[in-house]
Amino acid sequence: MTGLFPRDRVEVAPGAVHVPDWLPVERQRELVGACREWARGPVPLRRTQLPGGGVMSVRTVCLGWHWQPYRYARTADDVNGARVAAFPDWLAELGRSAVAEAYGKEHGERGPAGGAGSAVYAPDAALVNFYDGDARMGLHQDREERCAAPVVSLSLGDTCVFRFGNAESRGRPYTDVRLASGDLFVFGGPSRFAYHGVPKVLPGTADPAVGLTGGRLNITLRQTGLDDPARRG
Template identity: 75%
Template sequence: MNGELFPRPRAVPAPGAVHVPGWLSEARQRELVVACRDWARGPVPIRHTVLPGGGVMSVQTVCLGWHWQPYRYTRTAGDVNGARVAELPGWLVELGRAALADAYGDPKGEGPPAGASYDSVYTPDTALINFYEGGAAMGLHQDKDEKCGAPVVSLSIGDSCVFRFGNPETRGRPYTDVELASGDLFVFGGPSRFAYHGVPKVYPGTTGPGTGMAGGRLNITLRETGLSDATSSSRTAAGR
């Protein structure tokens, strides 16, 4: 946990959504930054994703385990260099399990937040790593290309941001703006698994020197796709 003069309390902005400030220590953040730099070099390098309509995302993304491109997952990156993406390491799976256990845990003996229970063994098989710099932002969207309703685990490193967390029905209100700082954990599952969410603003220059980052924001999201190589091949052949 990060030490703060006035520690920020954990919060439940919506049923099944939990914000745990300062979950990653500075040492763990530095380890993740080093790993992300390595992953960004390939075998499938970090890139600005091109959308079907020709638009280009301002955020840069690199994937592990499965390669995400709008709007499907594949093992190889046909939209980049055709290479197979790097494997999702077991230690990152374990980190995701620890994050989910802490977010949905029961520190006061009162049970998890409403809608936050998850009965299976959480086994993420993909990570999407987004890097924000130079005014990059993320519009409101749903994470719905997975064929599994397991929670999404999101880790923030670097500059603070406004994380807009909405509802599963529309891109409009109601939504809650949450400030995510370096080291913060955000988990959303249950009734909030398919809530619209995005990052309208990043605050440059807010990262601390202990992260090993000179600037910008890293966001690591862990997910269960619910896919196998066979189902991925079938979806690719049939289209979306």
């Protein structure tokens, strides 16, 4: 539990669910350790260059599929040309548990409005973003996937302000949610393509027991719907 009082789970928008304090401290610490290993390569943590020439303030490492604006590939051609680290089975299981926690038994094997539920959720890509105290993420949509399965977001370290908007534009209406270490946020169904971003990180808000002395880690799980030619018989 973060703070003196428990925080309630909230459906921020249809299909968008915030579950505070979902990950226990021990699990958070394990994930921080895993992120440190992933950041060492084969493709190291990097700042992504945007098509217009700008550079993102967050640093990112990918698993399963490498994301660069605005496509996926198995190799990080914008970094060192190496094939990205494999997406681990245990992380996919964690993603299925997250979807089940967010949507509950009332959706059975399907998520909200016919989206993927926990039984069929098969994430195959992860973006691990590291935010220092000055990093931000502008409002954007996750649209490179060929599948409308939910996006699972896990927060570690410093608290951030997470801005969750609508699917039509970057303007209002939007809701600002504080995501603390251990929080889960899942968005799918009618909210799958909502604009979202991080306008602010709150330095010094992390529990030292998590093992991250400064900054915020965000692990985002996605189901790409992409085919891997290397796996064809």
